[in-house]
Amino acid sequence: MSGGSLGIRSGSYGVLPIQVPSATKTKPFKTFKEKETFLHWICKFAGRKKVGLLLLCAISAAIFVWVLYLGKDEVQESYNVPIHKVNDSLPLNNSRSPLINGVQNIRIHNLTYSPVDAEGSEVPPPPSYFLGYTLPAEHPCNTFTLPPPPADKKRTGPRPCPVCYLPVDEAVALMPKVPSFSPVLKNLTYIYEENLNKETEFGGSNFGGYPTLKQRDDSYDIRESMSVHCGFVKGTKPDHETGFDIDNSDLLQMEQCHGVVVASAIFGAFDNMLQPKNISKYSEQTVCLYMFVDEETKSDLETEHGLSDGKKIGLWRIVVAHNLPYANGRRNGKIPKFLLHRLFPNARFSLWIDGKLQLLVDPYQILERLLWRKNATFAISRHYIRFDVFEEAEANKAARKYDNASIDFQVDFYKKEGLTPYSEAKLPITSDAPEVCAIIREHVPISNLFTCLWFKEIDRFTSRDQLSFSTVRDRVAAKTNWR
Numbered sequence: 048m049s050g051g052s053l054g055i056r057s058g059s060y061g062v063l064p065i066q067v068p069s070a071t072k073t074k075p076f077k078t079f080k081e082k083e084t085f086l087h088w089i090c091k092f093a094g095r096k097k098v099g100l101l102l103l104c105a106i107s108a109a110i111f112v113w114v115l116y117l118g119k120d121e122v123q124e125s126y127n128v129p130i131h132k133v134n135d136s137l138p139l140n141n142s143r144s145p146l147i148n149g150v151q152n153i154r155i156h157n158l159t160y161s162p163v164d165a166e167g168s169e170v171p172p173p174p175s176y177f178l179g180y181t182l183p184a185e186h187p188c189n190t191f192t193l194p195p196p197p198a199d200k201k202r203t204g205p206r207p208c209p210v211c212y213l214p215v216d217e218a219v220a221l222m223p224k225v226p227s228f229s230p231v232l233k234n235l236t237y238i239y240e241e242n243l244n245k246e247t248e249f250g251g252s253n254f255g256g257y258p259t260l261k262q263r264d265d266s267y268d269i270r271e272s273m274s275v276h277c278g279f280v281k282g283t284k285p286d287h288e289t290g291f292d293i294d295n296s297d298l299l300q301m302e303q304c305h306g307v308v309v310a311s312a313i314f315g316a317f318d319n320m321l322q323p324k325n326i327s328k329y330s331e332q333t334v335c336l337y338m339f340v341d342e343e344t345k346s347d348l349e350t351e352h353g354l355s356d357g358k359k360i361g362l363w364r365i366v367v368a369h370n371l372p373y374a375n376g377r378r379n380g381k382i383p384k385f386l387l388h389r390l391f392p393n394a395r396f397s398l399w400i401d402g403k404l405q406l407l408v409d410p411y412q413i414l415e416r417l418l419w420r421k422n423a424t425f426a427i428s429r430h431y432i433r434f435d436v437f438e439e440a441e442a443n444k445a446a447r448k449y450d451n452a453s454i455d456f457q458v459d460f461y462k463k464e465g466l467t468p469y470s471e472a473k474l475p476i477t478s479d480a481p482e483v484c485a486i487i488r489e490h491v492p493i494s495n496l497f498t499c500l501w502f503k504e505i506d507r508f509t510s511r512d513q514l515s516f517s518t519v520r521d522r523v524a525a526k527t528n529w530r
Contacts, residue, residue, distance in 0.1 A: 179422030
C-alpha cells in the first residue's frame with residue numbers, strides 16, 4: 048500500500064484501516080454499537096436466507112469495485128510517461144546554435160518524423176531552400192535614403208549613386224548555405240547536335256543551333272525537366288570545335304570555381320581593362336575573377352601590362368577564347384555574358400560587368416544587397432533614361448547600333464506576339480528596357496533557363512539585348528510567376 052499505512056485484508060477482499068491496539072482495554076466505539084444494532088434490526092424483519100443473499104450481493108459489489116480500482120492503478124502505471132510541456136515563450140531552437148538561412152531540423156524527444164507512402168516506404172524529406180532574411184529593424188540600411196539629385200539638371204547619363212552595403216564580413220556571414228527555390232523547372236540539360244539541322248525559318252548559327260519557331264515556342268512551355276539549345280551545340284560542354292574554344296588548363300580551373308564568379312570580356316581590343324577596387328582579401332582568395340579576351344586583345348594586354356605565369360593581370364585571370372563563332376565582337380561578348388553557367392558549371396553565383404565598367408565594391412556586398420537581402424535570384428541594371436522597348440529601338444536606329452531593317456523586323460515580330468509599350472499598368476515591373484551592363488544572378492535552373500532563352504533570341508535576331516529582354520521575361524513569368 049502506498050503512503051506507508053497499515054492494513055488487514057477483510058473477508059470481503061477489501062482493505063480496512065485499523066489502529067494499533069493500546070495496552071489498556073477500552074470500551075467499544077459508539078459507531079460499532081450502532082452498526083451491531085442495525086444488523087439485529089435487519090435480521091428481525093428479514094429471514095436468514097434473505098440476509099445471506101443480501102450479504103452475497105454486497106460482497107460481489109465490493110469485489111467488482113476493488114478490481115476496477117486495481118485496474119485503474121495498473122493502467123496508470125503502465126502509461127505513466129513524463130509529458131514535457133513546450134513553453135510557448137521559448138523558441139523551438141534549443142540546440143544553442145543559430146538558425147542558418149531559415150532551415151533547421153527539429154527533433155522532439157529524440158524521435159524523428161519519417162513520412163511513409165501508401166506502400167509503407169519512407170518518403171525522402173523535401174529539399175531545403177534559401178528562405179531569405181530580414182535585417183534588424185534598427186539597422187541603418189532600413190532607414191537609408193538617397194540624397195537629393197544634383198542641382199545641375201542639364202547633366203544626363205549615369206551618376207554616382209550611394210548604396211547601403213553591409214560590411215564584407217557581415218555579407219559573407221549571410222551567404223546562403225542552400226540554393227534558392229526554382230519554380231516549376233528542376234532539371235535543365237542542353238541540346239547537343241553532332242550534325243546540325245539548319246532547316247529553320249530564320250536566324251540561328253552553328254554555335255547556338257538552328258531551332259525552329261515551334262522549338263522556340265516549346266522552350267517557353269516550362270516543365271519540371273527540359274532540354275534546350277544554349278550555345279556550344281556541337282559539343283557536350285564548352286570545348287574544342289564548339290566555337291568559343293577554351294584551353295583545357297583554363298577549363299579545369301573554371302570547373303574549380305564552386306562559389307562566386309566575377310566575369311567580364313573585351314573583344315577586338317575595344318575597351319581598356321579596368322582593375323577591380325575595394326576588394327577584400329577574403330574575396331581575393333575565394334572569388335573567381337575572369338576576363339575573357341580574343342587573340343587581338345591578349346596581344347595588346349601583353350604589350351601594355353605583361354602576362355604572369357598564372358595568366359593573370361592584377362586580379363583578373365585572362366582566358367583567351369579561340370575559334371570565335373561570330374564575326375562581330377559584340378555578339379561574341381554575349382557568350383560569357385549570358386552563358387556563365389555553362390562556362391562555370393559548378394559556380395553558385397555570378398556577377399557580370401561589361402568591359403567598359405570597373406568593379407568598385409566587394410562582390411559579397413553586391414550579392415548581399417541585390418540578391419540575398421531581397422531573396423532574389425536575378426538582378427539587372429535598369430536603363431537610366433529609357434524604359435520602353437519601342438523607344439529603345441528608335442534610339443538604336445538613330446545611333447546606328449544595328450541595321451534598321453533588322454531592328455524593325457525584330458520589334459514587329461514581338462509586337463505580333465503581344466509586346467506593348469511600357470506604362471504604369473505594368474507595375475510593379477519598372478522597365479521593359481534594361482541597360483544590361485551588369486547582371487547579378489544565382490545559378491539555379493530557372494535563371495539558367497532564362498539566360499539560355501535570352502541568348503537564343505540574340506542568336507536569332509539582332510545582338511541588341513535590350514530589345515529581347517522583356518519578351519523573354521514575360522513569357523517565363525507567365526508560366527512560373529518568376530520575377
